[in-house]
Amino acid sequence: MGRALYAHTILIMTLRPMKIGFLFNHDCIHQVSHTAPIICELVALGQDVTVITSTPAQEAHVRRTIAPCMDRVRFVRIDIGPVSRAINVVAQAVVPFRRIANLRENVDLFRQFDALVVPETTSALLKSHFNLDIRLIYFPHGAGDRSIGFRDVTRFFDLVLLPGTKTRDRMLDRQLIRPGRHAVVGYPKFDTVDMTRRPRLFDNDRPTVLYNPHFDPVLSSWWDMGMDVLEWFARQDDYNLIFAPHVMLFRRRLHTSVEHRRVRLRRMIPERLRNLSHVRIDTGSQNSVDMTYVLAADIYLGDASSQVYEWIARPRPCIFLNSHHARWQGNPSYAHWNMGQVIDSVSELPHALAVxxxxxxxxxxxxQAAFSETFHTVPGETAAHRAAREIVYFLSQDKSRPP
Known part of the structure; x- marks a missing residue:
């Protein structure tokens, strides 16, 4: 019997539904679409699912995503106490204090579940520092190449669900995942998007460029090139520009990278650049995370964001800004730069666009090759369904817990 059929057999034999929590503990909504589509599939398999959010915006986004099964899911909002809120005013500039405090102050809630499904690694603190004995299931939010996505913290998770063989092979090479404790299922976010859609955002027929810088103080082109990029597009009339950076870039003024030991203060965008008919500036709306801009543009301009892998679902030109003088050839953390032109200055941008x-x-x-390695697909079956099946199979087979 194949593994998929065996999973369903195990499910039927299960004496009770598993209590599974989906935790969304972040400042923004960009992580929601990576795991929320799995919820309805688990409900369809008879599981008891609770959605745990830390902001109203996250809850609203989850509700939109799981509308067909929302009435069969419980919602819980978590928050931090007054002392932690006071500390967070200062600490948030350096560490994600609120997210960490949310974990520490809600351990008793999390203890009620058989498993927690999360799209980030901060939740590993529940095991490493807060002594919570629970099965943690991790699905990375995005399918990018940055080294931060391949850290030792991954080993704290009991099950890791992955979008494709690229991520799996790199994690296996670093011994971050184990046989029987990971599964390649695909990219549930794609299940929620009409990939044939082509939004029309400008009243002209010029080619549209999507500039999508990351927020990392070292890897992002925004810090040293971003304003020059915006100014260049403002002066010309051959292209439209969508400026839609990673939603975290404009979430705070001060950005800190523990990995790269760098702190930088973000500049403000002059108001005159916000009122141009051929330039659209969006620093964090729903459109920034639901692939509206990815589907609307003709040329991608970026640096370190994993969004480029969503872009190549429909192959189109890419240009990458090497603002930090990286020696990127042969470095797996820059594998996506092999998919387009790499330029070292804004002065090279006009020619790169022209060709x-x-x-x-x-x-x-x-x-096309990178897309196939990055995203596992099976005709006629969604990634969310495969993920739900793997979760049920894993929880049913895990002998470390009582039935």
Whole structure:
């Protein structure tokens, strides 16, 4: 019997539904779409699911995503106490204090569940520091190449669900995941998106460029090139520009990278750049996380964001800004830079744009290959369904817990 059929057999034999919590503990909504689609599939398999959120915006986004099964899911809002809120005013500039405090102050709530499903690694603190004995299931939010996605903290998770073989192989190489404790299921976010859609955002027929810088104080092009990029697009009339950075870039003024030991203060965007008919600036709306801009644009301009892998679902030109003078060739943390032109200054941007479509024949095969390695797909079956099946199978088979 195949593993999938065996999972269903185990489910039928289960004496009680598993109590599974989906935890969304972040400042923004960008992580929600990576795990929320799994919820309705688990409900359909007879599981007892609770959604735990730390902000109203996260809860609203989850409710939109799981509308068909929302009436069969319990919602719980978590928050921190007054002392932690006071500390957070200062501490949030350096560490994600509120997220950590939410974990520490709600351990008793989390203890009620058989498992927690999370799209981030901060939740590993529940095991490593807060002594919570629970099965943690991790699904990375995004499918990018940055080294921060391949850290030792991954080993704290009991089950790791992965979008494709690229991430799996790199994690196996670093011994971050174990046989029987991981599964390649695909990318549930794609289940929620009409990939044939082509939103029209400008009243002209110019090519549209999506500039999507990351927030990392070292890897992001925003810090040293971003304003020059915006100014260049403001002056010209050959292209439209969508400026939609990672939603965390404009969430705070001060950005700290523990990994790269760098702190930087974000500049404000002049108001005159916000009122141009051919430039759209969006620093964190729903459109920034639901692939509206990815589907609307013709050329991708970026640096370290995993969103480029969503972009190549429909192969199109990519240009990458090497603002930090990285020696990127052969470095797996920059694998996505092989999918387009890499430029070292904004002065090179006009030429790179001019030849972008002429050179796309060089990069299209690389993009197609990268997409296949990054995202597992099975015709006629959703990634969310595969993920739900793997979760039920794992929890049913885990002999470390009583039935």
């Amino acid at each position: 972008a479509w002429d050179r796309q024949h060089e990069f299209a095969p690389r993009q």
